[in-house]
Amino acid sequence: MGGCLGRESTDEEREILRSWQRSENKVRFLHARVVVLAEKTANAAAIARAIGVHVQTVRDLARVFRKQGLAGLEPKPRPGRPRKFAEKAAETLVALLHESPAEHGGDDGRWTLDTAAKALAEQLGLPSVGRETVRQLLKGRRHSWQRAKEWIRVPDPRYGLRKSGVSA
Numbered sequence: 395m396g397g398c399l400g401r402e403s404t405d406e407e408r409e410i411l412r413s414w415q416r417s418e419n420k421v422r423f424l425h426a427r428v429v430v431l432a433e434k435t436a437n438a439a440a441i442a443r444a445i446g447v448h449v450q451t452v453r454d455l456a457r458v459f460r461k462q463g464l465a466g467l468e469p470k471p472r473p474g475r476p477r478k479f480a481e482k483a484a485e486t487l488v489a490l491l492h493e494s495p496a497e498h499g500g501d502d503g504r505w506t507l508d509t510a511a512k513a514l515a516e517q518l519g520l521p522s523v524g525r526e527t528v529r530q531l532l533k534g535r536r537h538s539w540q541r542a543k544e545w546i547r548v549p550d551p552r553y554g555l556r557k558s559g560v561s562a
Contacts, residue, residue, distance in 0.1 A: 398441070398452070399432045400460045410464055421469040428455045429467065484531040487514050491537075 403411065414426035424445070431441045432452065442449040458466040490498065490513050495505045498513035507525040515523040 397431075397433050397435045398438050399429065399456050403429070403433055407464055419469060422467075425455055425467040425469075428452055429459050432456045432459075479527065479531060483514065483518060484535045486517050487528060487531050488535060488537055490514060490517060 411426045411430055414422040415430070417423050417426075424447070427445055428441060428447070428451070431444065432438070432455070435441055438452040438456070439449045441452045445452075455467065487510065491505060491510060495501065495509050495513075498509065498516070500506065500509035500513070507528050511523045511525050511528045514528060515521065
């Protein structure tokens with residue numbers, strides 16, 4: 395009878411679900427996994443545990459698939475302003491923070507949000523990037539701008555050893 399779906403998928407639907415399971419779109423991937431497992435398994439709680447979602451999510455997706463088919467499972471547009479910066483911007487920013495700020499117009503030893511924003515704008519070819527954008531890009535990557543905040547240049551070759559607590 396189709397597990398907790400209540401109906402069997404057609405061959406065409408199964409083929410589309412297979413392609414969704416290879417998709418980089420997380421919503422399509424999740425919806426496809428739920429439907430494929432729900433076709434074989436009657437226990438929504440077991441499916442929810444296997445995928446890592448709430449049991450009601452499994453029940454809701456099964457109900458939508460039963461009534462509307464794959465059209466009901468298509469990802470819906472999300473409200474709000476679309477993202478302005480892609481993952482490439484965050485990668486570029488993290489790479490910048492691992493360089494000396496002096497190379498990008500900052501003072502000799504300290505990154506600031508303003509300096510990072512200005513350097514990122516130059517790298518991306520934009521007129522400007524805001525401080526909050528820098529903060530949000532790094533937050534999304536779970537990276538702190540303060541990790542790469544200071545660049546200390548000391549002429550003493552043993553400075554690193556002394557700073558780490560290793561004695562010669």
